[in-house]
Amino acid sequence: MRRAALAFALALAMAAPAAAQVRDVRTSGPKPFGVLLGDVFTLRTSFVADAPYTLDPASLPKTGALTYAIDLRRLDVTESAAPGGGVRYEITAEYQTFYSALETRTETVPQMSLSVVDGKGGRKEFKAGGWAYITSPLRPLITTSGETQYDLRPDAVPPRISLRPAQTAALWSAGAALLALLLLAWSRAWPPFHTRPSRPFTRAARVVAKRAPTGEAGWREALIDLHRAFDATAGKRLLGDDLGAFLAQRPAFARHEAGIRAFFDASRRVFFGGAAPAATGLSADALTRLARDLAGAERAS
Structure with a gap:
């Protein structure tokens, strides 16, 4: 029991400094439903790194395929001053989904494994940027009872807007301009x-x-x-x-x-x-x- 208590206290002592290096980790995204094949969405992840720690750029994920369903298209990082002498980082990540769902289901964007360093060999790792969304199929649901209210409907036919009024006005304007030019x-x-x-x-x-x-x-x-x-x-x-x-x-x-x-x-x-x-x-x-x-x-x- 004494050994277990000592190990637990040692773990707390080691975890407390680590937790103090990165704080206010937040991730925001668009509405987490109605995502279809080929859709592009953006996630914004922010956190504060306490001094003297700074974000290690090498820990940022590379653009390209992350999973069979998600590609990372673009990644931007901005910095700003934070209270207490730290640095607030905001990571803007643009993703595109290529998963063709057969039914409505939940997919996840994998978390980013990030690191902060203090310039003296110290390194702290943490995860951020995870997100879950609901994706829907592009084809009708397969049912055994025939058509349902969830079947895909045909595309709406765009209305044909008559250009005759605009053409008539243009002809009258051109005629009036030509007559004025001839008179001049x-x-x-x-x-x-x-x-x-x-x-x-x-x-x-x-x-x-x-x-x-x-x-x-x-x-x-x-x-x-x-x-x-x-x-x-x-x-x-x-x-x-x-x-x-x-x-x-x-x-x-x-x-x-x-x-x-x-x-x-x-x-x-x-x-x-x-x-x-x-x-x-x-x-x-x-x-x-x-x-x-x-x-x-x-x-x-």
């Missing part, structure tokens, strides 16, 4: 409406914007292009003396009278007086701006 092209004299004779200032504005800034020769050609736009709009060669009658017949351009007269004055001084473009006071930017303003007035008329 007609208003701006974009191709294929750029060749119509009713938009001479619009065509001239595009040409003047390209030629006027290219130097003295380009500036002179831009003057001629804008003159041709005035001639096409008036239906004859338009001279400076004809501006009063021209503006009276086309009041949409009257608001730009000052710019138009400055243009004709600069043109007369260049082509008939031999003046340099710089001496006329009509810069390339002003000529381009006047052509753009006349094109806008033309579209508004």
Whole structure:
């Protein structure tokens, strides 16, 4: 009796330090029922290792087949500080079951055999991560009394959702967008409406914007292009003396009278007086701006 009592006391003395190295061992998982062949589930195991012990990474299980029914797909370990100077470990393990059950039964995930070490040769081993779940068969139960309420039912047929409203709305939207684009092209004299004779200032504005800034020769050609736009709009060669009658017949351009007269004055001084473009006071930017303003007035008329 004395020997038995001494052995029991010695076992308690040895077990107490071991139990103090690892504490708060917990494992959580999803609902433990309705698991079918091929399902993937995740278990989270946490524990606290008291200082100076730390988890030995070599004791972690390797991914792959654990049993005939369970595969370990992935294993992640995170660490955080715990009260008392210890380390809290959380092991996230992802499993997949490959057991094809013939009837509803309970299966278990085997426990992990883990170890903590103190860096001085000390090692403590413990088990954690076990879990039990109920798996179900994929085929009907075999009964002797015919069909039962537990027989597998056919898959529900997905409803056919008509796309006609969406297609109709898309067609109307596309038609409206195309019509708006055609109206904009007609208003701006974009191709294929750029060749119509009713938009001479619009065509001239595009040409003047390209030629006027290219130097003295380009500036002179831009003057001629804008003159041709005035001639096409008036239906004859338009001279400076004809501006009063021209503006009276086309009041949409009257608001730009000052710019138009400055243009004709600069043109007369260049082509008939031999003046340099710089001496006329009509810069390339002003000529381009006047052509753009006349094109806008033309579209508004």
